Amino acid sequence: MERRLASKLGDEVRTMLPTPMAAQAVLDREYLEVRAKVLELAATFDRLERGGGVPIVDGRLKLVRQGLKVLLDETSDRAEQVQLIFSRPYDDDWQKGFGMAPPAAEKSEEE
Amino acid sequence: MYYFDPHIHMVSRTTDDYEMLAKMGCVGMSEPAFWAGFDRGSVDSFRDYFRQLTDFERRRAAQYGLKHYTWLCINAKEAENVNLSRDVIAMIPEFLDQPTVLGIGEIGLNKNTRNEAIIFLEHVDLAVRYEQSILIHTPHLEDKFQGTMMILDMLCDDSRLDRNRVLVDHVEEHTVRHVLEEGFWAGVTLYPVSKCTPQRAADMIEMYGPERLLVNSAGDWGPSKPTAVPDFIIEMRRRGYPESLIRRVVYENPIEFFSQSRNFQAPDTVEETIRT
Numbered sequence: 001m002e003r004r005l006a007s008k009l010g011d012e013v014r015t016m017l018p019t020p021m022a023a024q025a026v027l028d029r030e031y032l033e034v035r036a037k038v039l040e041l042a043a044t045f046d047r048l049e050r051g052g053g054v055p056i057v058d059g060r061l062k063l064v065r066q067g068l069k070v071l072l073d074e075t076s077d078r079a080e081q082v083q084l085i086f087s088r089p090y091d092d093d094w095q096k097g098f099g100m101a102p103p104a105a106e107k108s109e110e111e
Numbered sequence: 112m113y114y115f116d117p118h119i120h121m122v123s124r125t126t127d128d129y130e131m132l133a134k135m136g137c138v139g140m141s142e143p144a145f146w147a148g149f150d151r152g153s154v155d156s157f158r159d160y161f162r163q164l165t166d167f168e169r170r171r172a173a174q175y176g177l178k179h180y181t182w183l184c185i186n187a188k189e190a191e192n193v194n195l196s197r198d199v200i201a202m203i204p205e206f207l208d209q210p211t212v213l214g215i216g217e218i219g220l221n222k223n224t225r226n227e228a229i230i231f232l233e234h235v236d237l238a239v240r241y242e243q244s245i246l247i248h249t250p251h252l253e254d255k256f257q258g259t260m261m262i263l264d265m266l267c268d269d270s271r272l273d274r275n276r277v278l279v280d281h282v283e284e285h286t287v288r289h290v291l292e293e294g295f296w297a298g299v300t301l302y303p304v305s306k307c308t309p310q311r312a313a314d315m316i317e318m319y320g321p322e323r324l325l326v327n328s329a330g331d332w333g334p335s336k337p338t339a340v341p342d343f344i345i346e347m348r349r350r351g352y353p354e355s356l357i358r359r360v361v362y363e364n365p366i367e368f369f370s371q372s373r374n375f376q377a378p379d380t381v382e383e384t385i386r387t
Contacts, residue, residue: 016320021350029349079311083285087256088223094261098225100232102268 041068112354114340114361115378116140117368118217118246118280118298118327121168121179122160128330128337129175135341138362138378139178141369142168143217143246146188148332154198157185158205165209178378180369182216182246183207190221190230200233207241213372214238216246217280220258223250232265239269244276244372246298249286251305259286263293276371278325283307287315291323296368300329301339309343313350321359325368 021029048054054061067082075081095102119140121129132140142164151157164181172179183206185199206212215238220227238245250258262279266272279290280298283306290297299312307315312326330337340361347357369375 016322018317018320018350018352018356020317077284079284079314083283084256086253087285088253090257090260092260092264095264098228100225100228102264 112136112344112358112361113138113378114344115365115369116327116330116337116340117278117325117365118143118300118329119337120145120329120331121172122163123332124330124337126171126174129172129177132337133175133177135338137177137340139180140172141180141182141213141246141365143182143248144184144186145217145248145331146186150189150192151195154195154202157199158202161203161206165206165211169211178211178376180211180213180372180375182214183212184215184218184234185230186217187219187221187227187231187248187250190227191224193226193230196230197233200230200237203237204241207243210374212374213369214244214246214276216244216278217248218245219248220250220262221248221254223254223258223261228261228265231262235265235269235272239271244368245272245278247277247279249279249281251281255281255283256285259289263289263295266295267293278368280327281306281329282315284311284315287319287324291319296323296325296364298325298327300327301343302329302335304334309339309346312343313346316347316356316360321356321364323364324360325364326360 048061063085066085070078070081070085073081091097113136116132116137117140119142121140121142144160144164147160151160161183164183168181169179183203185196190196203215215234218231218234220231235245237243247262249255249262259279259282266274266277274294275296278296278298281300282290282297283299287297287299299315300306301309301312306329309326316324326340326343328337328339329335330339336342344357344361347360366377370377
């Protein structure tokens, strides 16, 4: 099964991209909102603590911690990485598991 | 700025919303068939629903000068019931010649089960046989990446499909690239918590450009904002982007995609009149 991991978007698409706002302008515009979001997360963690903490078997907090670590990475795809952390894994062999071979596979089996 | 909302469930909204959308520049909308909030019991309840979509909503929208279009299917949540799904799929052709039907949708996956995949494929086959466009729902939250990749696998396995006539909706940061790379249209849904914000939608335009990208509100009976597309317009203006780019995403792209459906007529707006 062909994997769709490498970007196929050509150079002609990249030249059509709008120019993003300068980083300083983004920070000036969004600093207070970011501050508020960090504060909300901090308050949520405090509530969990006051509530006695979450059992280790609840994996959701582990995912949240993994997501928070990504925020501090030096990378340009943090949003995509956070999305993947909170996603169920994809198995590209799923059709075999479902007994639903794609038409091409069925044809090659017949041949 | 005139805009067209490619995905909004007006059956769940009051007429006040039609009035508000008209005042905010909406000139038309496309409404896919979806889950009612409960599992319907029979094919006749779907037949009544399709009548509501193709007749009543069209007339309700017209009271405010809005053009209402629709898509037909049994949605992914109810697709777990294979027998009912097949009865509904067999009934859909009764409505395909109604004047506001654009195609088959919103089909897709919900929890990514085998039954959902089977019924998805049967809808795709129906669309191909009747030469219809397709509008696809991708799952929410933790199911989205897995479900989207499964959907792309099934679509790419069908060589009969014209990928330019397929809109894969509710894309987010981890799915948009895969959808666009395979040549499909991608819809970004501006919906609180479980989907995307206007800011993140604008980010995706920055990263991938406006080609084959649409934005929509998916306003329905849950917490949602039918005026989400105007929110996106404002965000794009705040970033200093030209009106031509914004208009491309919120008006020209939907018109281009929907014009492939034989029942679609582009709205007659002042902008169009001036341009000609």
